[in-house]
Amino acid sequence: QSALTQPPSASGSPGQSVTISCTGTSSDVGGYNYVSWYQQHPGKAPKLMISEVNKRPSGVPDRFSGSKSGNTASLTVSGLQAEDEADYYCSSYAGSNSDVFGTGTKVTVL
Amino acid sequence: EVQLVESGGGLVQPGGSLGLSCAASGFTFSRYWMTWVRQAPGKGLEWVATIKQDGSGKYYVDSVKGRFTISRDNAKSSLYLQMNSLRAGDTAVYYCATVAAASTWDYWGQGTLVTVSS
Numbered sequence: 001q002s003a004l005t006q007p008p009s010a011s012g013s014p015g016q017s018v019t020i021s022c023t024g025t026s027s028d029v030g031g032y033n034y035v036s037w038y039q040q041h042p043g044k045a046p047k048l049m050i051s052e053v054n055k056r057p058s059g060v061p062d063r064f065s066g067s068k069s070g071n072t073a074s075l076t077v078s079g080l081q082a083e084d085e086a087d088y089y090c091s092s093y094a095g096s097n098s099d100v101f102g103t104g105t106k107v108t109v110l
Numbered sequence: 111e112v113q114l115v116e117s118g119g120g121l122v123q124p125g126g127s128l129g130l131s132c133a134a135s136g137f138t139f140s141r142y143w144m145t146w147v148r149q150a151p152g153k154g155l156e157w158v159a160t161i162k163q164d165g166s167g168k169y170y171v172d173s174v175k176g177r178f179t180i181s182r183d184n185a186k187s188s189l190y191l192q193m194n195s196l197r198a199g200d201t202a203v204y205y206c207a208t209v210a211a212a213s214t215w216d217y218w219g220q221g222t223l224v225t226v227s228s
Contacts, residue, residue, distance in 0.1 A: 001172055003154065034212040038155070045205055045218035046147075046155060052211065089155050093212035097160060097169040099145075104154040 004029060004090055004102035011108040012080045020105045022073040022090030028100055030071035034093035037066055037075045041086045050075060085109045112136040112217045114206050119222030126196050132189040132206030132219055139187035143209035146180060146191050148202035196226045
């Protein structure tokens with residue numbers, strides 16, 4: 001149950017794209033198509049942005065997209081906006097009814 | 111409107127116990143698996159425990175096994191987390207959340223802060 005690995009920070013100018021990676025193992029990210037991404041603003045609860053690798057819940061802008069290759073999942077935010085500045089966490093099913101989160105990435109809009 | 115409201119947080123000494131509650135409304139509580147997630151101050155999210163709709167299955171992160179117990183009362187639309195033998199490392203904001211699918215939590219409460227300190 002080790003945390004998934006994310007880069008501590010990422011940044012981009014308004015209108016640009018930023019991609020965040022989430023690296024696990026074949027026992028979690030690589031083994032299941034249950035990878036989700038959460039956005040968290042300071043002092044707020046996390047918000048689901050992507051589920052099952054690449055599904056966007058209702059109300060989430062299509063600027064947010066997800067993908068996976070092997071043991072690494074990715075979240076891409078296109079057309080960065082000021083309100084996208086937040087912490088982002090990936091999560092993955094890890095088998096035996098357990099889940100694991102990533103270490104978190106702080107996205108800064110320059 | 112879905113609402114999850116946690117309560118019960120506070121200051122507790124190491125080795126002590128505390129019980130958290132999560133009051134749910136706006137959806138059919140008995141149909142959903144539920145989860146507790148915690149976040150230590152300035153740190154990342156950590157999955158803590160999940161419970162099946164009828165309480166027949168309970169699953170925990172290794173670090174809390176034998177010390178924490180997740181439970182629910184579907185008649186009261188409430189989720190609980192009983193925490194015993196608390197340690198400084200358990201200090202965190204504890205969130206309850208609805209399970210939409212594996213590793214997918216679509217509704218979250220606002221969280222309740224638990225501080226373990228002497």
